[in-house]
Amino acid sequence: MERIARIQEMLVSNPADSFLRHALALEYIKQGSDAEARSLFEAVLLDAPGYVGSYYHLGKLLERAGEAEEAVRCYERGMEQARLKGEQHALNELRAAWEELTL
Numbered sequence: 040m041e042r043i044a045r046i047q048e049m050l051v052s053n054p055a056d057s058f059l060r061h062a063l064a065l066e067y068i069k070q071g072s073d074a075e076a077r078s079l080f081e082a083v084l085l086d087a088p089g090y091v092g093s094y095y096h097l098g099k100l101l102e103r104a105g106e107a108e109e110a111v112r113c114y115e116r117g118m119e120q121a122r123l124k125g126e127q128h129a130l131n132e133l134r135a136a137w138e139e140l141t142l
Contacts, residue, residue: 042066057087065096073100084116091121091129098136111140 046063050056064079080097083090094117101110114137121130 040070043070055086057083057090057093061090061093061096064093068096068100073104076100077104088116089120089124091117091124091126091133094118094120095129095132095136098133102140107140111137114140 043066050059060079060083064076067076077100080093083093094113098110098113114133117133
């Protein structure tokens with residue numbers, strides 16, 4: 040809980056910081072607050088569609104929630120962004136997650 044409070048405190052001065060919002064979403068996942076995490080990941084990707092790491096974690100969250108079709112779409116959007124940014128490692132991770140659901 041202390042980490043969440045520290046990140047929230049940092050977000051007060053910079054509420055649009057994608058890194059901090061992504062980090063907060065990961066902390067929420069650790070504590071089992073998937074709804075809060077999902078909301079943050081979706082906000083990050085709405086504001087910064089090139090923040091590639093959030094696609095993977097949002098996709099995994101959607102899988103856990105039983106929303107496989109939405110997870111597939113999330114991975115596909117992430118793969119496109121990773122290609123555009125030349126982030127091969129992220130592309131490979133997203134493709135592997137996508138393949139687990141589609142092949």
